[in-house]
Amino acid sequence: MNNKIKHHLTDDLLMAYAAGSLPEAFDLMVATHLSLCDHCRAQAESFDAVGGCVLQDQDTSDSMGDGALAATMALIAQGAPVAKPVRPGCSVLPAPLQDYVGGDVNDIRWRRIGMGVKQAILPTTRDATARLLFIPAGAAVPDHSHNGVELTMVLQGAFSDEVDHFIRGDVEIADEDLHHMPTADITEDCICLAVTDAPLKFNKLVPRLLQPFLQI
Amino acid sequence: MFTEIDTVTMDEPAANGPALKPWRAKKRIRGKPVNKADGSCDTRAEWVSHIRRIRDAQDQAAFAELFQHFAPRIKAFLIKSGSDVTLAEECAQEVMATLWHKAHLFDPTRATVATWVFTIARNKRIDVLRKQRRPEPENLGWGPEAEPGQDDIVALQQETAQLRNAMAALPDAQRQLIEKAYFGDLSHREIASQTGLPLGTIKSRIRLALDRLRHAMN
Numbered sequence: 001m002n003n004k005i006k007h008h009l010t011d012d013l014l015m016a017y018a019a020g021s022l023p024e025a026f027d028l029m030v031a032t033h034l035s036l037c038d039h040c041r042a043q044a045e046s047f048d049a050v051g052g053c054v055l056q057d058q059d060t061s062d063s064m065g066d067g068a069l070a071a072t073m074a075l076i077a078q079g080a081p082v083a084k085p086v087r088p089g090c091s092v093l094p095a096p097l098q099d100y101v102g103g104d105v106n107d108i109r110w111r112r113i114g115m116g117v118k119q120a121i122l123p124t125t126r127d128a129t130a131r132l133l134f135i136p137a138g139a140a141v142p143d144h145s146h147n148g149v150e151l152t153m154v155l156q157g158a159f160s161d162e163v164d165h166f167i168r169g170d171v172e173i174a175d176e177d178l179h180h181m182p183t184a185d186i187t188e189d190c191i192c193l194a195v196t197d198a199p200l201k202f203n204k205l206v207p208r209l210l211q212p213f214l215q216i
Numbered sequence: 217m218f219t220e221i222d223t224v225t226m227d228e229p230a231a232n233g234p235a236l237k238p239w240r241a242k243k244r245i246r247g248k249p250v251n252k253a254d255g256s257c258d259t260r261a262e263w264v265s266h267i268r269r270i271r272d273a274q275d276q277a278a279f280a281e282l283f284q285h286f287a288p289r290i291k292a293f294l295i296k297s298g299s300d301v302t303l304a305e306e307c308a309q310e311v312m313a314t315l316w317h318k319a320h321l322f323d324p325t326r327a328t329v330a331t332w333v334f335t336i337a338r339n340k341r342i343d344v345l346r347k348q349r350r351p352e353p354e355n356l357g358w359g360p361e362a363e364p365g366q367d368d369i370v371a372l373q374q375e376t377a378q379l380r381n382a383m384a385a386l387p388d389a390q391r392q393l394i395e396k397a398y399f400g401d402l403s404h405r406e407i408a409s410q411t412g413l414p415l416g417t418i419k420s421r422i423r424l425a426l427d428r429l430r431h432a433m434n
Contacts, residue, residue, distance in 0.1 A: 081317070
């Protein structure tokens, strides 16, 4: 467990994750961060507890139909659904990400997006996008800004931008006002999970023209 | 469908505020001694033994009691989340069946039974109403554990009871917004149009409510 994380998730995100109202890509970001961050995991469990209180306080005048218990016992008798195998987290990808990649870091199907930077879009619902980014050691992601919100979490290596230095587990939360050019540390290739609820806007002509084909 | 991401506060990492420490941080580590506030036993602690009876002996009487208590609450919760009555009834049955099958996974030092049932009901709602997968965090690598300590279970019960009291003590306007947020699929914008409140007011009321809850828990 990484205790050096200093860029955490916000209450808004943790509460929405507990309430179950985030797009799938954002759920994936939160689940991945919680896998690495005890601090936010404890917060998220507290928000689950708020949900437990809301459930307890539901009025019960809307009772269950006749035979509901018997119907449920019949469901139980059909047996438990087959549990999917639990993947042990690997050194780079925590378990929730392995589920979306279908393996570990060697199974990621990268596509080049220029200047040595590669990405892999993960299969989530289309209301937001999750992708893995590979930034070669010392390289930069083209200067870009965002229409909506972009969360970027480091999985391997580290990067710096105008805001700060980010290491494994750190999440950078960028909104429309932030134009930034994340640059990977020279010591190691950087792999990040990035989620966004709107397409990115690149500030150089060529990346912008390419954008529709790249799904970002 | 989409809960609006609050860009106004996005640049405030959770670690920066002094009030933002986890409410339960003091007993993250299982087995550490916990000071009991008082010796009283919350009645909901009983549900823990009900889950054990299901896990260890497939005890249908214990299940029937849990069903009687929780199934109607799950149904009401799902109806408020936008489900129709028939679907809510079906889903409540499926949630209770999941509780039976997953009884061996319940950890009473990390959640009360009510909290655990809430998370199963929430995941069912995401699956059925939103047709979306629900990524969950990696299991904590603590390895096989002996039966968890009674002190830890009691401490969690007490804290959750304290949280529930604190929620009951919130001003109505704040408590209702928290509840609406947990019925899910309601963005701040949709809550705004339902309640006629401006978006900024909703966000600040939710934040105030969370501040009050934290204050009550510390």
